[in-house]
Amino acid sequence: MLDCSRRSFLVGAAALSATAVLGRPALAQAATKLRFGHPHPEVDAFHQAGLKFGELVSQKTNGQVTVEVYANGALGNDPTMIASVRGGTLDICLTGNPFFTGLAPKLNVLDLPYLFRDRDHVAKVLDGPIGESLRADLEASNLKALSTWEVGWRNLTNNRRAVETPADVKGLKIRTTPNPAHIQAFKLLGAVPTPMAFTELFTALEMGSIDGQENPVTLIQNAKFFEVQKYLTLTRHAFTTAPLVMNKPKFDALPEDQRMAIVEAAREAAVIQRTMNSEGEKIAVEALRADGMEVVDQIDVEPFRGLVADAVKAEYVTKFGGEVVDQITAAA
Structure with a gap:
């Protein structure tokens, strides 16, 4: 049997312990760690801005939320990462808009050829009500679109010949995204569009299973496509956006x-x-020249535009109506 003083000591110690635990909930709460995957190289703006995003999240949450960023498709190719975020095994991913259009088909509007005038036009669309409305369409697929980043203006590379006119594109086997607008545009140009994930692209070019691809000059440089492609033409035939998405239940x-x-x-x-x-x-174009690519930088884009812009837009309008296209065109 415990004497009275011993019993009092134990009761007091237990009370102090309970008070200490209840009195420091913030210390007991573990920080939330978010994993963020993307397909681009570490030197690319996807990764550098991704690291900055992680810094900003940590600052704005006083360290209660941290972000780990994984480059080069380390957590899967484009479709795999999107599926992982939807399923909750990955928290955040960033990749091109074309890989989301199977889930939210209206997003395909952003990939219409020759849609945007310049970067100011892009920003007004993405950061305003139009962008908000289009991002909201992804919520039905368990995705919370946090904002929209960019891949950039798309340009054409290949290994067979310099492209100066639409006729030069005929017969080229070109890797495209799986986006209907991109596929249709290259069919209209007479190419053989071949959709594949970005993470598979360098090997396909190296092996010669495709003739070329189309991406922004920054990504062409950062992914070292100059090692496996000879000709670059600055067609700027489309602008590719990139939703930054998070698993919606995790976010909520x-x-x-x-x-x-x-x-x-x-x-x-x-x-x-x-x-x-x-x-x-x-600086990317001159760097690619220095790396041995032959660059066609003076090109009349009107013949390209004439073949693809109206036809691809008409296909979109038939499916989804013309309201959002008109809103984008009219964006000041």
């Missing part, structure tokens, strides 16, 4: 202040990433 489960901080960080990082790409374009 976070406290409101953390959700707001993540969205705010995503939007700030989007501006940073687009600026990185814009500045990178200025």
Whole structure:
């Protein structure tokens, strides 16, 4: 049997222990760690802005949310990462808009050829009500689109000949995204469009199973496609956006202040990433020339536009109506 003083000591110690635990909930709460995957090289703006996004999230949440960024498709190719985020085995991913259009077909509008006038036009669409409405369409697929980044202006490379007119594209086997607008446009140009994931592209070019591909000059440089492609033509035939998406149940489960901080960080990082790409374009073309590519930088785009722009837009309008196309065209 315990004497009275011993019993009092034990009861007091237990009370102090309970008070200590209950009195420090913030210390006991573990930080939320988010894994973020993308398909581009570490030197690309996807990765550099992704790291900045992680810094901003940590700052805005006082370290309660951290982000680990994985480049080069380390967590899967484009479709695999999107499926993983939908299923909750990956928290966040970033890849080109064309890989999302199977889930939200109206998003295909952003990939219509020769749709955007310039980067200011792009920003007004993506950061305004049009962009918000299009991103909301992904929520039915278990995805919360935090903001929209960019891949950039698409240009054509190949190994067979310099492309100066639409006739030069005929017969080329060109890797495209799986996006209906991209596939239709290259069919109209007489090419053989061959959709595949970005992570598979370098090997396909190296093995000669395709003749060429189309991507922004910054990505052509950063992915070292100059090692496996000879000709570059600055067609700027489309602009590719890139939704930054998070597993929606994971996002919804976070406290409101953390959700707001993540969205705010995503939007700030989007501006940073687009600026990185814009500045990178200025030096990428000369760098690719220095790396041995033959560059066609003076090209009349009107024959290309005439073959693809109206026809691809008409196909989209037939399926989804012309309202969002008109809104984008009219964006000031």
